[in-house]
Amino acid sequence: MAPVKAAILGFGTVGQGIYTIVNERKQQLEKTIGTPIEIAAILVRDLDKTRPETPGVLITDRFEEILAIPDLKVVFEAIVGEEPARTYLEQAIAAGCHVVTANKVMYAKAAPSLERQAREQGTGIGYEATVAGGVPVIKTIDNLNLSNEVTGIQGILNGTSNFILTKMRKESCTFEEVLKEAQELGYAEADPTNDVSGFDAFCKLMILSGLSFGEQPDWENVPMEGIDALSLDEVIDADRQGLRYRHIADVRRGEDGSIQASVGPVLIGPDHPLYGIDGVDNAVAIETAYAGTLTVIGPGAGMLPTASVMVEDAAVLLRKHATFRELVTRS
Numbered sequence: 586m587a588p589v590k591a592a593i594l595g596f597g598t599v600g601q602g603i604y605t606i607v608n609e610r611k612q613q614l615e616k617t618i619g620t621p622i623e624i625a626a627i628l629v630r631d632l633d634k635t636r637p638e639t640p641g642v643l644i645t646d647r648f649e650e651i652l653a654i655p656d657l658k659v660v661f662e663a664i665v666g667e668e669p670a671r672t673y674l675e676q677a678i679a680a681g682c683h684v685v686t687a688n689k690v691m692y693a694k695a696a697p698s699l700e701r702q703a704r705e706q707g708t709g710i711g712y713e714a715t716v717a718g719g720v721p722v723i724k725t726i727d728n729l730n731l732s733n734e735v736t737g738i739q740g741i742l743n744g745t746s747n748f749i750l751t752k753m754r755k756e757s758c759t760f761e762e763v764l765k766e767a768q769e770l771g772y773a774e775a776d777p778t779n780d781v782s783g784f785d786a787f788c789k790l791m792i793l794s795g796l797s798f799g800e801q802p803d804w805e806n807v808p809m810e811g812i813d814a815l816s817l818d819e820v821i822d823a824d825r826q827g828l829r830y831r832h833i834a835d836v837r838r839g840e841d842g843s844i845q846a847s848v849g850p851v852l853i854g855p856d857h858p859l860y861g862i863d864g865v866d867n868a869v870a871i872e873t874a875y876a877g878t879l880t881v882i883g884p885g886a887g888m889l890p891t892a893s894v895m896v897e898d899a900a901v902l903l904r905k906h907a908t909f910r911e912l913v914t915r916s
């Protein structure tokens with residue numbers, strides 16, 4: 586059977602992870618999707634950079650070349666920032682592709698219009714990787730939305746911040762030292778401003794709010810702070826008192842029906858559910874109408890955890906649409 590063709594936009598930490606997993610899991614994917622999947626092209630910004638070998642794959646800096654690939658079915662998006670990512674995904678959906686993104690800065694704003702466009706076009710969007718890296722929080726909330734109700738969400742949503750706070754507390758490292766390590770490990774963004782200012786967690790929280798409550802709070806009214814103002818002394822003093830700083834994002838519907846949200850460092854004690862979440866891990870506590878609080882925990886950043894949920898998203902979309910096509914063809 587002819588392979589399903591896919592393209593990867595961006596070949597940094599996440600893009601390389603997608604390429605690795607699609608190739609390492611070729612047989613498993615063929616079994617789950619029903620057809621092989623092949624990475625046909627990769628979009629980069631700088632063609633002169635040295636990169637891992639990708640035999641037979643078109644490497645280009647021109648998105649038009651990607652769109653011109655005959656029978657392209659999936660576009661994985663792992664570039665940075667709102668544009669040109671949003672425009673590329675709009676064009677990919679218009680061309681009948683499923684799209685899978687990790688780009689929360691883009692998706693926090695573009696979700697409603699991209700989702701509308703995809704519905705009209707009959708294609709799908711996967712965005713598990715936009716929130717909490719490899720932690721399956723979108724799948725979990727999607728499932729709860731079927732017949733339960735999410736009433737509130739509280740979580741650690743930035744892996745870099747949690748990694749920095751943990752190393753400051755446990756090893757007395759300076760903020761600058763650990764940030765550098767987080768960049769080397771592929772956790773922090775190339776420009777880490779969004780990680781440490783709280784904006785990365787803010788965007789993720791807005792995506793969760795849209796998914797859980799069907800709307801986002803007014804961005805201007807959400808207090809947002811990062812970990813960049815915390816000193817090593819403050820973190821160590823807190824630890825001596827048995828307390829820990831956690832960067833916590835919280836969203837819930839208030840009694841008046843409005844959505845209330847906040848993002849910032851909070852000093853918590855051992856009885857708080859997020860006290861034990863260390864390193865690059867994220868944790869998302871989802872409060873529900875019927876199942877109490879469900880907490881999902883795992884790596885919030887990094888090459889393979891993030892890429893793995895993107896490949897899973899693509900497999901789900903391809904399987905679902907294949908089944909739909911088969912049913913339509915048979916009837």
Ligand SMILES: NC(=O)C1=CN([C@@H]2O[C@H](COP(=O)(O)OP(=O)(O)OC[C@H]3O[C@@H](n4cnc5c(N)ncnc54)[C@H](OP(=O)(O)O)[C@@H]3O)[C@@H](O)[C@H]2O)C=CC1
Pocket residue numbers: 594595596597598599600628629630631632634662663664665666668669687688689690714715718771772773774775885886887888891
């Ligand atoms: N790293 C992680 O753990 C996670 C990252 N994400 C998100 O995934 C996305 C990718 O992150 P990451 O892989 O870490 O980032 P990197 O900085 O490692 O890689 C970004 C890639 O995108 C390419 N790129 C950037 N802008 C353009 C453009 N305008 N046109 C074409 N290519 C472009 C770069 O090209 P070139 O190499 O030529 O410079 C590079 O290959 C981001 O949106 C990030 O927020 C989400 C979850 C976890």
Ligand SMILES: N[C@@H](CC=O)C(=O)O
Pocket residue numbers: 715717718742743744745746772773774780785885886887
């Ligand atoms: N830089 C982000 C990557 C995942 O979204 C983080 O540290 O959480």
